[in-house]
Amino acid sequence: MASSIKILIVDANPVRAAIIQEGLREAGPHEIVLLAGTNGLVAAIERHDPDVVVIDLENPSRDALADMFLVSRHVKRPITMFVDQSDEASIEEAVEAGVSAYIVDGLKKERLKPILQTCISRFNAFSRLQQELDEARSQLDDRKTIDRAKGIVMRLKSLTEEEAYALLRKTAMNEKRKLVDIARSIITAAEVLK
Amino acid sequence: MTLHLRVGFMPLIDSALIVAAKDEGFAEVEGLDLELVREVSWSNLRDKLNVRLLDAAHMLGPAAVAATLGIGGVRAPMAVPIALNLDGSAITLSLRRFEELARLAQGDLANPMVSAAALAALVARRKASGLPQLTFAAVFGFSSHTYLLCEWLAKGGLKLGDDIRFEVVPPPQTVEALSSGRVDGFCAGAPWNAAAVAAGIGAMLHCGVDLRRDCPDKVLAWRADDADQRSNAVARLNAAILRASDWVGDPANGERLALHLSRPDRLALPAELIEPVLRFSLSQGGGRPPRKVERFIRFDREALRPNPAHADWILARMEAAGQAARTADMLAQARAMFRPALFMDSSS
Known part of the structure; x- marks a missing residue:
């Protein structure tokens, strides 16, 4: 059996974060950490040492996150933005839904795909709810x-x-x-x- | 026929030409219905451009090069048919660090050699007394701001990342990062240095032009394939930006431009903070009067010509900062991103 994946969700919106968390719980035996604030993001990532970081696109810390991973002095394991150059549709879907994922080097993309898909559909579901509200x-x-x-x-x-x-x-x-x-x-x- | 274009931007004075193109009707004259979309990160601008949620984007030159080459993330080949400015950034320190530097300076602190030496002395003192490293921020890893910081530090024999901690802080968050003490200084585009001075928490130390004149800064980025296939749209937006450049270049229009930029959906800052910067009058803080800086930021037509030589500078600085190792192929791709031919089509 595949080992559980540790996912850090960075979302300032607690309701949406809960919706994503619930979706991911259903998707597999993942360990999920929620982070609302953007302050101390670097420290939180060092502490939790996640395999995957999911962050909403409205979070201004995305640029800081990207740089932190680039330099990777701060994190124990190198992390890069998840992109499957062979699958442009899923990149497009994620950006349109307003979510971005960063993964630890070496994590197989087949393992991330369902996680990303869950996040995308939950982000979209949340937008629809918001609109209805x-x-x-x-x-x-x-x-x-x-x-x-x-x-x-x-x-x-x-x-x-x-x-x-x-x-x-x-x-x-x-x-x-x-x-x-x-x-x-x-x-x-x-x-x-x- | 009117063409609808979505253009993303970050809240900075160097978005002036796209803002003026829209608000002064230059886009409309070119048959464009311009929709300006404010973004919270350069990563968003890059990714939304890549999936065509945006037609074009206000972009850091080095970030466009990184995206084109796939350094540090998605490979998203871009094309630059026009630049949006040259220069315009500055380095600001917290008042406390500025005062420390002033005490350690051997000579005029306005001289980058003197200030960098003073900083080196401060770094050495902190190390000797077991104090934590100082932290400086730039607005993005791949940015002329990072490279200007590196150039300044090098004058004092310091290396960013080794002797000084480095952090990325988006422009609108710089003031908060400085006031909370999370960073000791930052290099960012206008008017965020003026905003820190106005907040009473920062002192502007150097302008970008004190370190380097005609420094590459923001460009207008398109997807590379769109620049080739949508040449009409590219030419029309270029033409609107060139008209905006002439208008912005007339000092009589400064007040109006400041008002456009100050709007809640643009920079969301008081016009009184923006307007002096457009006159190159920069508030310095730390008990000093405003400083008049000749050609602090360039918006003139010649400054907008995409310059493949900028690729050489950018890649050299990337390598020096440890972000990438240059190859001849990378250099060729980065040079090809700048498209002077498309620029000349629209200026003729």
Whole structure:
């Protein structure tokens, strides 16, 4: 049986780091270390002596990491950025997903491939989650805005809730604007005229 | 037809020509819809260019050479149809180290020979008293900043990596690294030296031009195959940058350029910090008045001509820094990365 691989995950986002960790646990009997901060990265790598370092592309320490490995005075074993020149698609996928991997010299690329693939798919899954969350948040905000505007219209025109909503919708349709935009205008106007 | 191009950059004054090309409409005149993408690392710029998430990138000349030759990472052959500047960097020390050097200096500290000798004396003293080595940073391993540090240290008989610890710190992190004491000094492009002085934590010791004039610095890098196949896009972006060069060269435009650069999605620094640098007036800190440095950074047309001779300097410095051993083949590939022929097409 192949020995377990020690993976250091450097990610400032704790949620994403947890998602990656969970994915890697499923992928094999790997030993996983999470690192959130970028301070003391060199010391952490010396201490943990990992076989693989996974780092997100938004981390400004990538350049420092690359140099540290280049000089390799600091680390016990030489580490290089993982690139499989024969497999451009996976390089592309990783960069697009926003992740980069560095491996200890001598670790077979067949062993890294599934790890990298897991990281890529987890990074992508996280981006989708983030996007859905942002959309849900903005929908919620829109609804709050519309409710506020409805309340203003009800008060000023002595309308029922249904009538106020119908008026907002009709105005939006007539002006070919979004309901939430009409609602915002009403709130602004109400504030100005207060 | 308008052509959409994504160009990546790092937050530095030497991104001025691509920023001006976009914000002053020179790209638009050339039929380009320029999208500027700020990045957090040179590694990202290289990798995103390599997988075509970017069409072109603001790049350190030596980093482009390293990528082209596959030194220290991915082999990603690049082509340089235009440079973005010459010179423009400076060495800044923490106030404490600057004061120590001032006390040890035998002569004028502004003279690199004198300052390097003072540094050598400081290094020897620390060693004798069992204190840890000093740490200096540059913005990337493969950078003229690293090589300028090496050249300065050599004047005092010191070697970077042996006598002084070396660390890489991206430009926007230099001020924090200096104030936290993680590094004792750094060599970086403008305006990060001025930012450290303004923060009251650093003293600028030397400008790059004190050590070397017309030093290769940033270039505009394309994928080598794209430079060959997308010659029209390359020529249009070159033309826009050349227009920007003329505009930036007029001192009357300094304030506007400083405003463009200061934006939150560009350098995200106060325009008041950037504007004096564009006038070559550099705040020094350490109780000294601002220093006027003639041609501190060059953006003129002649400075932008891709120069294959720069490959010779870069590879020699890489070898001296222990980053790579030169071969004739490497030299040929590195020289071929610089494309003066593409430059002349767009300036005619």
